Each structure stands twice: as C-alpha cells, then as structure tokens.
Amino acid sequence: MIRWAFELLDSQDRPLGALDGVTGGSAEIVAQNVLGGSGSLELDERGAAIDWMQHRVRATCIDGATSWPVGVYLFASPGEQHGAFTLSYNVGLLTKMNVPSEDTVEARYSLAVGTPIIPTVVALLTSTGETRIAVTESASTLTASLTWEAGTSKLTIINDLLQAAGYWSLWCDGSGMFRVEPYADPASRPVSFDFEHGERSLHMPDWDREQDHSSVPNRVIAVGQGDDKTAPLVGIATNEDPNSPYSFQARGRWITLTIEGVEAESQSIIDQFATRKLRDAMSPVSRLTVTHALMPLDPNALVAFTPEDGQRRLATVQRMSMQFAFDSDISAEWRQVL
Structure with missing residues (x-):
C-alpha cells in the first residue's frame, strides 16, 4: 500500500525533521511548463515551527520497501481554518523553479561573443542562492552578443542560453536537484x-x-539572431516522409511554422532546434x-x-x-x- 512522507527543509534543502499532521494534498508535474508544475498541502497544526517564507517541504512516495522523492516545494501563503479546538492549514506548493523565475537582473544584462554558455548558466542560477545543481559540461560559446533588459527573470535568461547550447530548458527533479543537460531526441x-x-x-x-490533424506543419523555419555584419543562422526542418500523412507528399503543399529570434551558437544547433520544433508541433497529433x-x-x-x-x-x-x-x-x- 502506498504511503507518503513529508520532510521539512530549510532554504538550502537541509532536513529539519518530519512534517507531521499532513492530511491531504496533491501535486502536478508538467513538462512543458517552465515552472514544472505545482501542488497543495493540507495539514493540522502540530506545533511545528514552520517558517512559511523560507522553509520547504519534500514529498516522498513509499511503496513497500521502495521509496522515491516526488518533489521539493516552497510554501505559498497558507490559508487558516480555525475550529473550536483545532487549527489547520491549506497551503499552495511552488516548485523550486519559482526561485530563478522570481529573481530578476537589476540592470541591462549583456553577454559578449565567445562567452561560455554553461558556466554562465550555472553562475546565474547560483546567484539566486541555489547550489544543488547537476551539470553536464559543454564547450559551447555564444556566436553573437546577447542583451536582456533590466527586470528580465534569471530563468528566462538561463533558458535562452540553454536553448543556444542545444540543452533542455532548466528543470528540477523530484529530489530538488536543478538539472542542466543536453537535449535528447x-x-x-x-x-x-x-x-x-x-x-x-x-x-x-x-x-x-x-x-488534431489540421494544425500540424510539415516545415519549420527557425531564424537566428544576426547583426549588421553577420547574417542570421537559418535552420529548416521538413517532413517529406512518404509514409507520413502530414508530409509534403501527402498534402501537396507546405504548411510552414516560422520561429524568429532563435538563440543558437551553431548551424547544427539551429537545425536541431528546427527539427525539435517540427516534432513538438506534432504533439496534438x-x-x-x-x-x-x-x-x-x-x-x-x-x-x-x-x-x-x-x-x-x-x-x-x-x-x-x-x-x-x-x-x-x-x-x-x-x-x-x-
């Protein structure tokens, strides 16, 4: 039989002890959402000194002798339910992705041509106070200078850079570890x-x-960043598979999705991006x-x-x-x- 365990953590994910009194709640993990999902928790007051602003909670699923962490969450502002002799809370749960999402650059943030991409991503993430990061290293560097305006979230900048390197967007696994790793087909x-x-x-x-057949493109054109001296990179992916009902051969015409302003450090990466977007655009299929x-x-x-x-x-x-x-x-x- 499945059971759940909840552990209170400090702001650095260090254990503070079991979180007793949990009576219910839920979690949702969403791959295509930059925040990765959300959750909720219902708990009775048991005297735990919860700092709703700084503490976190780890939810662990236990199935017999097997257990695994489902997520590490920040607390949103709790709602209080007062009974004659009881106090209980209904509190929203935020993923750790909210940390870089809610932290922004204070001034215009610029990166020059040749800037190493992955070390810059790690530096941005650690500047938010997060240190639990699993990184796949890469020698990728920027082939064009990039600038973000003041007030841009660090998560937006991180994901722009990861896209340029051909990596997944930043995500956080069930143990609360941030993951920086190359995209895999x-x-x-x-x-x-x-x-x-x-x-x-x-x-x-x-x-x-x-x-949903009608909305599927059979060509994606990805246009990169250029400047006065350098033409932008262009990646093109087409579906010309005669066995596919959505291909050019099957339809007799091109149905094109154009994506502009793509950050990519090489022709191979922008080609990969176009191929990936063509496949992603087929998700309703x-x-x-x-x-x-x-x-x-x-x-x-x-x-x-x-x-x-x-x-x-x-x-x-x-x-x-x-x-x-x-x-x-x-x-x-x-x-x-x-």
Missing part, C-alpha cells in the same frame, strides 16, 4: 517503463487518444491520457505502452497529476512518438 532516450496489458498491468484499461500506478517517472521520460489492442506505442511523459493519498494513482498525459 526521444528516439535516443531509454525506455523508462514498459506499460503492458495483462494480469500484472500497472495501468487502467480505459485510456484516451486525441488527434497523438496525445494519450492514461491512469497508472504511482512510480518514479521524470517529465519527458520515454515510456512504452501496449494496451489491450496489442499495439506497442512509444510516448513521452508530459503531465502527471496525483493526490497525497494511500490509494492514489497518476493521471498522466503522454505525447506519442511517431
């Missing part, structure tokens, strides 16, 4: 779990598949909604899904919603990999 990701129909199936038999048992899956993880029809599908995890309850399942949205 779904085809090159390992399968995190194989959901198969059968007696030991871990997913519900009912599931939905949504398709096949979105799966599935309910399955709680398990440690990261956003954007690749899963295999073989329901009762016997057809094996690959998909990436886009959204996971769950309740902090002993009988909770995950309501998931997946993007099928075509």
Whole structure:
C-alpha cells in the first residue's frame, strides 16, 4: 500500500525533521511548463515551527520497501481554518523553479561573443542562492552578443542560453536537484517503463487518444539572431516522409511554422532546434491520457505502452497529476512518438 512522507527543509534543502499532521494534498508535474508544475498541502497544526517564507517541504512516495522523492516545494501563503479546538492549514506548493523565475537582473544584462554558455548558466542560477545543481559540461560559446533588459527573470535568461547550447530548458527533479543537460531526441532516450496489458498491468484499461490533424506543419523555419555584419543562422526542418500523412507528399503543399529570434551558437544547433520544433508541433497529433500506478517517472521520460489492442506505442511523459493519498494513482498525459 502506498504511503507518503513529508520532510521539512530549510532554504538550502537541509532536513529539519518530519512534517507531521499532513492530511491531504496533491501535486502536478508538467513538462512543458517552465515552472514544472505545482501542488497543495493540507495539514493540522502540530506545533511545528514552520517558517512559511523560507522553509520547504519534500514529498516522498513509499511503496513497500521502495521509496522515491516526488518533489521539493516552497510554501505559498497558507490559508487558516480555525475550529473550536483545532487549527489547520491549506497551503499552495511552488516548485523550486519559482526561485530563478522570481529573481530578476537589476540592470541591462549583456553577454559578449565567445562567452561560455554553461558556466554562465550555472553562475546565474547560483546567484539566486541555489547550489544543488547537476551539470553536464559543454564547450559551447555564444556566436553573437546577447542583451536582456533590466527586470528580465534569471530563468528566462538561463533558458535562452540553454536553448543556444542545444540543452533542455532548466528543470528540477523530484529530489530538488536543478538539472542542466543536453537535449535528447526521444528516439535516443531509454525506455523508462514498459506499460503492458495483462494480469500484472500497472495501468487502467480505459485510456484516451486525441488527434488534431489540421494544425500540424510539415516545415519549420527557425531564424537566428544576426547583426549588421553577420547574417542570421537559418535552420529548416521538413517532413517529406512518404509514409507520413502530414508530409509534403501527402498534402501537396507546405504548411510552414516560422520561429524568429532563435538563440543558437551553431548551424547544427539551429537545425536541431528546427527539427525539435517540427516534432513538438506534432504533439496534438497523438496525445494519450492514461491512469497508472504511482512510480518514479521524470517529465519527458520515454515510456512504452501496449494496451489491450496489442499495439506497442512509444510516448513521452508530459503531465502527471496525483493526490497525497494511500490509494492514489497518476493521471498522466503522454505525447506519442511517431
């Protein structure tokens, strides 16, 4: 049987002890949201000295002898419910992504050509007070100078830089660790779990598949940053697969998505960006909604899904919603990999 444990942390994620009195709540993990999701917590007053402005909470799922952290959260302002002899709270939970999102540069922030990208990202993140960072190093440097106006969030700058290096946007895993790592095409990701129909199936038999054919482009043109002396890089990705119903061959015409102002440090990266956006633009083509048992899956993880029809599908995890309850399942949205 599933149970949950909650641990109070200080502002540096250091444990302060168990958080007793939790009676309910929920969490939602969203891959395509820059903040990564949100949550809520219901708890009775048990005398814990909670500093709502600085303390954090780690939610851990326990399934028998196996346990894994689901998220580390900041507290939003709590609502109080006063009874005749009791006091309870209903408090929103914010992901740690809110830290760099709510911290901004105080003056115009400029970076010159040749600036190392990943060390700059790490410096920006540590300037917010966060130090738990897992980094995949890279020698990528800026090929054009970049400037952001005063008041721009550090998360926006970080993600612009990571895009230029061909990295994922900044994200935070269940343990509260910030992750800075190169983007991986779904085809090159390992399968995190194989959901198969059968007696030991871990997913519900009912599931939905949504398709939207008309909005799918078959060409993406990504235009980079240029200046008076240098023409912008241009990346083009096309769907000319004769077996695809959305290709140029199938439709007989181009349906183009143009993206301007792309930060990219090389032709290969802007080409990768265009290819990625072409694939991402196909996400409405096949979105799966599935309910399955709680398990440690990261956003954007690749899963295999073989329901009762016997057809094996690959998909990436886009959204996971769950309740902090002993009988909770995950309501998931997946993007099928075509």
